[in-house]
Amino acid sequence: MKICVAGSGAFGTALAIALAAAGKTVTLLGRDADAMEQMTATRENPRLPDRPLPDQLALTASPEVLADADIVLLAMPAQALRSYLDSHSDKLSGKALVACCKGIDMTTLSGPTATIKTAVPTATPAILSGPSFAADIAKGLPTALTIACPDDAVGQTLQTALSTPTLRLYRTTDTTGVELGGALKNVIAIACGVSTGAELGDSARAALMTRGSHEVRQLAERMGADPQTLGGLAGFGDLALTCTSQQSRNYRFGIAIGRNAPFDPSVTVEGASTAKAVRKLAHDLDIDLPICTVVAKLCNQEITVKQALDTLLSRPLKEE
Template identity: 45%
Template sequence: MTQPYQNVTVLGAGAWGTALAQVAAAAGRDVLIWAREDEVVQGINQAHENTLFLPGQKLNPAVRATADIAEAAKADLILAVPPAQHMRSVLRSARPHLQLGAPLVLCAKGVERGSLALMTDVLREELPEIGPAVLSGPGFAKDVARGLPTAITIASPDAALAQRIVATIGLPTFRPYFADDLIGAEIGGAVKNVIAIACGVAEGRKLGDGARAALITRGFAELTRLGLAMGAKAETLSGLCGLGDLVLTCASLTSRNTSLGAALGEGRALKDILAERRSVAEGMESAPAVVALAAKYKVEMPICQAVDAIVGERISIDDAITALLSRPFKAEGV
């Protein structure tokens, strides 16, 4: 039997990080979650609740919190869950304190703006001695924290490492499947957030279920084109961390990205929407980088381009919709 890691640290106490801490605790691990906010640390340690990012969900008392990254970094296994645009700074802060040989799992979905780096690229640049592993797939934090059935992907070129991570956090209701395709796992998670904003816009504009189905399907074509151009495997992109994650995120207003798009589609100003939110909508942050990657690899991604222009406030929603609907008719497989 594969020996699990016992001491698990979660770097990042947003909703998803908190949910993963809950999973690890339910699996019997000793769990420490690192948060920047003293309010979050106190709430988890005293009331067993993250009232800022996952309110209303009682946490396993085995989950402890700290604001000291030096303390947090001393673990057998680290789940890195900061927003994608902050992954580099968090890894850099943790680097001097990491246990020799301790693996790190990247759990953020996005592409770094400016550098166009995937999270595995960021890890390689900041911590080249650590072999990469990625956790991705369809799951909402509130459902995972409640113990509702969820399946995700653990991707790593090291099969033994992937299996040990699965043994550490796997539960009957939290089912990790392993894969060796890092690029597919990462591209699926990054692009689906951008497409979800488009689906939210369609919801807010009341364009109907057919429009959402078309956006999901053609969005999957965009995701696949970019992933294959970057070296991903088709079966990864059509699995949990690609198609599965896309369908979940685009089909529910529980998604921060879909709800952001819906608010925009209803005519609300972006600055007003963002002023009400603590959590990051990764699709908004990743959209410019995804579009830049599409240009770099010479693939067409018109939906992602439209989302980038909308959130960048370079085009109105009505003009973006008109532009998409005015594209030439062509064969579906193109």
């Protein structure tokens, strides 16, 4: 079975390395021809230093390779997914398309699988998510993820095709739960980073993780997710990892906000876009999501960290 990883960033490259090292037939597709030529010559991606690309991993900048693949992993930011699908829909028809991004489209307020289904109606959409860092996957360190596909038969095929001796996939049909667990944990990670950057202490971070998890579950259940999904890898597992490690871009972004320090604008922070989308969803669905709302306001520079803290601490006391 031929696999194409569309997106040569750190995560896409890490997945390609892991799959190729396990003997899968894999092609890594990037947009920049010069960059792909350089990677072919050096057998290394600058975004994953010291992680050599397996000899059997094919590299290309030609999107024609999409037409020949059985499975396409879409490893790109959530906000770029729709335009990519629209540009290459003719080559993606009828295929299993697996989103490897975590976010909500700011324009449509849709998750990745709905975006895939709208752009390529004949494709079978799926999403791969869970607690993982690109560096760990590329190093071959043990990692467990969730593959969600509404067609369970296709889900079983994907589970087998994308699992390796060090990358273990669990299967579900609950795409909504997996999407929202993966997207919203980035928002909560920003909040936890702000807490760390502002030196509010570990107790405050634990409180934000716990109450943040409640907000994730509240929105996800309203949108039809299975509550059990939010307690699994794509929910609790990803939340725990992202809110506690500086390998997380969203957590580091929050730390920068908490310290009133600059942050590299070239680094993709999915949680910032997701927070704005969630703020709209919360308004439309009339759901009270105070942490997500405060994060959206911080990302928009509408309030200061002190004002955010005062807002959360002055809320009426309530039952848990």
